Amino acid sequence: MTSSPAPGTPGWLAQRNDQAALALLLDEGPLTRNRLGELTGLSKPTAAQIVARLEEAGLIRAAGELSAGRGPNAVTYDVRLDRTLGVAIDVDETVLRAAVVDPRGTQHPVATLPIEPSRPRTAEDDVRRAIDAACAAAAVDPAAIVEIVIGVQAATDLAADRLNFTDTLDGWPMQNPRGALEAGLGLGVTLENDVNLAAIAERAEGAGADAAGFALLWLGEGLGLSIDLDGSIHHGATGGAGEIGYLPAPRSAMAIDPDAEDLQELVGGSAVARSASTALGRPLDYAAALAALAAAPEQMLPELAARIAFALTPVIAVLDPSLVILGGPTGVAGGAALADAVSAALRTSSGWDPVVRTTGAPTDAVLLGARHVLVSRLRARLLPE
Structure with a gap:
């Protein structure tokens, strides 16, 4: 073959x-x-x-x-699905999530491992732990793993094999991470930005399945953006396309949050917590704010939607997408009500009027996107051109 x-x-x-x-x-x-x-x-x-x-x-x-x-x-x-397997891995700030993938795309259990602050980290150790846990959960032989796809909270410069714009990968090399992992593990390795993988999930079986293109705004502890152009992810020259959290907060947003210096501080997890605390009259952390948003959105929606609209305006002005998808924990918690409120806020504040939808991949979106990439890679091994 x-x-x-x-x-x-x-x-x-x-x-x-x-x-x-x-x-x-x-x-x-x-x-x-x-x-x-x-x-x-x-x-x-x-x-x-x-x-x-x-x-x-x-x-x-x-x-x-x-x-x-x-x-x-x-x-x-x-x-023989047991002969050519992969592992999809999502590395975030606090946990590793991993699942075995076969060439048919069969669903396998997701293994979750905490990242222990006291444990010295290396990229190879993180990935080995994730592979072993995923294989144990799926009851498969780790020797059958030939490919892995890893979602990371970083811009991935594929040509230079470099990670940029990250502060959540302690112990990982910023230069040559893919090459080092492939040499250490003896496997094919793909490193991809986590929000880009979530956008692949939206395209494959989520809110962007039928769209000509879309912008996925990831709203979590951090802020990210992925740009789908007719089914292809736009990475930019160095993989940095979509790193909008570093953009300065617009002057017009000062009426809502005068202390927010950039978009991350305007709509990231800490900003959502502050907004919820003000709306509900009691101090809340991000997790509690999300629970409140899901349970009683009407009290939080006006200010939160305005914050998100301010963050989206420069994106829409440059890309003019027909569809914006709100993903990440905040997007999931806010649901359709948040999407509608953001749409209205955009019309009011900027005049832009794209369709705004909530995510269609609310659970393990990064792993889902990695799984779709892996299925394609594994099938290519079985079906070479």
Whole structure:
């Protein structure tokens, strides 16, 4: 399956047939030889040859039997999903989340590990812990892992293999992190900004599934933005596209929060806590503010929506997206009511009027995006061009 015979030769044709059969098995699940022949349009003898080659290569296995009425039952075949696996990892400030991924995209349990402040950190140790925990949760052999995709709270400069704009990756190298991990782990490694992975999840099965393009504003302890241009993530020259938390807060926002110097301080987690404390008349931390926003949004919405509108205005002025998605913990807690309030605040304060929606991937969005990337990478290993 890894050789590259000359186009048009019998070997090339056999390889194409094998790839077509593997793709069908990944998409459809277990199939008989006859059904493979029907779906590929190939003869029964050719389908039998494909099955024999794939079985000999260890790529498929007999999965069961299917009643054929009169006569013997037909054997069904399926892809050996246990041979080519990946792990999706989300590294945030306090925890590691990880889940095993196979080429079919099967759901596996999510393992969560705390980042212990007293434990010396390295990138390799963080990732090894995440892989081991994910494999234990899914009851799979870590030796089957060949690829990992890691979501990090950083701008990822893919060309230079460098991390920028981060203060949550203690012990990780800023230069050559991917190369160091690949050398230490012996695996294929992809490092991607966490909000970009969340945007991939929105495109694949969330609020941006049918959009020509969109801007995902991630509202959590930190602030981030991802830009989807017709299904492609815009990274910028050095991976820094979307790092809007560093932009200065506009002068017009001083009436709401005169102490906010940048957009992070205007709509980040601490700002949401301050806003909620003022609205509800009692001191709240960020977690309590989110609970209050979900339970009684009407008291918090006006000021919070105005803050978010101020943060969105420069984004919309530059990109003019038809759709803005509010993600992250604040976006999830505020839901549709927050999206509607932000839309109204934008019209009032700036005249811009994009569609504003709440996230369609409210749970483990970063892992979900990483899983979609991994499925593509794992299938490419099985189905090389």
